Amino acid sequence: MDSKKKSNFSDEQLKMLAKRFKILSEVSRLKILRTLFLGEKCVTDIINATGLLQANVSKQLRILEGDGVVTCRPQGLLRFYSVTDSSVLIICTQLCELKK
Numbered sequence: 001m002d003s004k005k006k007s008n009f010s011d012e013q014l015k016m017l018a019k020r021f022k023i024l025s026e027v028s029r030l031k032i033l034r035t036l037f038l039g040e041k042c043v044t045d046i047i048n049a050t051g052l053l054q055a056n057v058s059k060q061l062r063i064l065e066g067d068g069v070v071t072c073r074p075q076g077l078l079r080f081y082s083v084t085d086s087s088v089l090i091i092c093t094q095l096c097e098l099k100k
Helices: 011-023 027-036 043-050 054-066 086-098
Strands: 070-075 078-083
Touching: 011 086, 027 043, 027 054, 027 078, 027 086, 043 054, 043 078, 054 070, 054 078, 078 086
Parallel strands: none
Antiparallel strands: 070 078
């Protein structure tokens, strides 16, 4: 990518980037996303995988769902969550690979 393309982000793109990085700036949300990158999970599975409290998991899932990063599929009394915005996986993967 040449330097002209790198710096040629529109204001709308910059807003979108800021929103994504804000979502990724909370460790609890990252733990939830790490779990969901492996596939759809119910809240209990997320709690067990992350060690987070139920109230925190529910709060963070509402934020992630509200921003369109995850989606919820009710099934009976359970709610199953999955990642719908693959850009967060790409961002996380690329940033983590920089440190290797």
